[in-house]
Amino acid sequence: MDDLFTPPSGTWQRVSPKLATIRRILILIPSALLVVAGVLLLLLLAGLQWIGGVLIVLALAGAVWGWLWAGRNQRSWGYAENADDLLVTRGVMFKRLVAIPYGRMQFVDVEAGPLARAYGVATVTLHTASPETAADIPGLPAAEATRLRNRLTELGEAHGAGV
Amino acid sequence: MVPGSDVATEAVGLRTHPLTSVVQGALWAAAASVGLISSIFTGDGWGDMNALLSLAISLVGGLVLGMGFGFLTWRFTRYVIDGTELRINSGIITKASRRIPYERIQSVDIAEPLVARIFGLAELRIEMAGGKDSRTSLRFLSLADARDLRRVLLARAHGTSPDDAPADEQRSIITVVSPERVMIGTVLSLDFLFAAVGSIALIVGAIWFGQFVVALGGIIPLGTWLAQIIAKRILQQWDFTLSRGDRGLRIERGLLSRTSQTIPYARVQGIAIKEPFVWRRFGWLRLEVDVAGYASHGDDEGVDSSSILLPIADRALADAVIAELIPGFATDVPRTAAPRRSRAFAPIGWRYRWVGANERTFVAREGWIERTTSIVPHHKTQSVELRQGPLQRRRRLATVEVHTPQGPVDADGRNLDADEARxxxxxxxxxxxxxxx
Structure with a gap:
């Protein structure tokens, strides 16, 4: 699109497409429940059938929108390990690029929920002394997440400068 | 090590001052009666019980319960100072032991809440970086003990032996902000004027129209706001003394409750120069400082008051103080200003918005009612962010943020030209x- 959010050197490492799959599942479950509720309303409540209809339409619209969003959003994530900083980008409508010098990292978290574990991906989060940093990278394959965590911890120690 | 020796060392250690329980009781009684008084004023009280009787009950009840609780807490709290860390063991049922490695200490403050001050006691607050739980309080110690412990902790935090530090550190006073100056400054600030004029207008209106009950709904919140402004800007900044020591600046302030803060030179993450609307006409300004750990708790004293480096000052004094904390700073730097097409986002404010940097510091300016200049030393830059929303994209604008630890300093350049922002x-x-x- 434009070159505003390209890394200063190299290219973005993209995250796993499984992130989109996981998010689609998380969106489809509540939509499916709402559709079921809508159908029940449609069949059982004679006077309030329009509510059931509205519910089904909204749930389907939400599911379609969520399906498309998950794909676009997954493709927008990227990270790059430069010589001195880690860069993370994300967002389609609201784009964001954050650069964290390795020496500023206080600690690195790796987490994976049950669904993420089933798909073998994890989220790596970097913490600096600033709460605004908010640098998380979701949808990393588990092996890559561990590698990145170890690498970042190593680099953080090598560059470490305290608070 | 002999098994059990760990337990034995934990049982020794120093106790806080025995009067702690009395102070705790008084604090609880005060809290209970303040809560009750405000509910009496709004007309609730305790059902149909006599207001005075209920007040007496809450006072005595708060005192007894607080003293009991305070005694137990005191009984089970001990602290140990050794070669590498400060350990505080506490807890009546759930035992807690907190270890504070000296090199993690960001700052050490002494607070004397009014009640404790009457008994000559003080609370020691130790700040570490990060998280909501980063403050450790040791309450209460005698003032002399608290000062002594602070001296030891600060010396250790800088890796020197406390024996080397002289008992009475040489301090030179930089400035004393007189209470009159603070009061004049407060009276000339817009929010005070608004709250005061609003309260008076409501009271006059209520008397004029005889609708006192209706106006009460507006007077109570406005009056509370006014009281908060006075407490925060005048009482807490009373007799504000800024002095210089070997290891940092020291702030002593407060009329009823005294606070003594130390800001080590190396721990300053950034400084914000704030010039409120009316003050600007007189060339006055306020300095606020980012120290990791300070702003992460909204405790009874409020977030802002401990971040204030100078409540009111002239440009020359402010520049001297900033230069001491951030050597080589300048606000006269090459600037990247917000372009004219960003006026859709800030019709007036866009004119006053720019970022810039020299070889030591990053500077960001914004605001037309209260002008804020944020100064961040380059080596304290935590991370840098570039952001763009859909509306900004249409106008080829983007936002730059230089992240600092939580606090008053917000070095953001919003709605700059996209390529310049990058x-x-x-x-x-x-x-x-x-x-x-």
Whole structure:
């Protein structure tokens, strides 16, 4: 699109497409429940059938929108390990690029929920002394997440400068 | 090590002052009666019980319960100072032991809440970086003990032996802000004027129309706001003394409750110069400082008051103080200003918005009612961000943020030209890298 959010050197490492799959599942479950509720309303409540209809339409619209969003959003994530900083980008409508010098990292978290574990991906989060940093990278394959965590911890120690 | 010896060492250690329980009781009684008084004023009280009787009950009840609780807490709290860390063991049922490695200490403050001050006691607050739980309080110690412990902790935090530090550190006073000055400054600030004029207008209106009950709904919140402004800006900044020591600046302030803060030179993450609307006409300003750990708790004293470096000052004094904490700063730097097409986002404010940097600091200016200039030393840059929303994209604008630990300093350049914003981000990364060495 434009070159505003390209890394200063190299290219973005993209995250796993499984992130989109996981998010689609998380969106489809509540939509499916709402559709079921809508159908029940449609069949059982004679006077309030329009509510059931509205519910089904909204749930389907939400599911379609969520399906498309998950794909676009997954493709927008990227990270790059430069010589001195880690860069993370994300967002389609609201784009964001954050650069964290390795020496500023206080600690690195790796987490994976049950669904993420089933798909073998994890989220790596970097913490600096600033709460605004908010640098998380979701949808990393588990092996890559561990590698990145170890690498970042190593680099953080090598560059470490305290608070 | 002999098994059990760990337990034995934990049982020794020092106790806080025995009067702690009395102070705790008085604090609880005060809290209970303040809560009740406000509910009596709004007409609730305790059902149909006599207001005075209920007040007496809450006072005595708060005192007894607080003293009992305070005694137990005191009984089970001990602290140990050894070669590497300060350990505080506490807890009546759930035992807690907190270890504070000296090198993690960001700052050590002494607070004397009014009740404790009457008994000559003080609370020691130790700040570490990060998280909501980063403050450790040791309450209460005698004032002399608290000062002594602070001296030891600060010496240890800088890796020197406490024996080397003289018992009475040489301090030179930089400035004393007189209470009159603070009061004049407060009276000339817009929110005070608004709250005061609003309260008076409501009271006059209520008397004029005889609708006192209706107006009460507006008077109570406005009056509370006014009282908060007075407490925060005048009582807490009373007799504000800024002095210089070997290891940092020291702030002593407060009329009823005294606070003594130490800001070590190396721990300053950034400084904000704030010039409120009316003050600007007189060339006055206020300085606020970012120290990791300070702003992460909204305790009874409020977030802002402990971040204030100078409640009111002239430009020359402020520049001298900033130069002491951030050597080589300048606000007269090459600037990247917000372009004219950003006026859709800030019809007036866009004119006053720019970012810039020299070889030591990053500077961001914004605001037309209260002008804020944020100064961040390059080597304290935590991370740098570039952001763009859909509306900004249509106008080729983007936002730059230089992240600092939570606090009053917010070095953001909003709605800059997109390409310039990207250049600022990359340049700032390079400068931060160079500054870290």
């Amino acid at each position: 250049a600022v981000v990359l340049a700032q990364l390079a400068r931060a890298r160079a500054a870290r060495g």
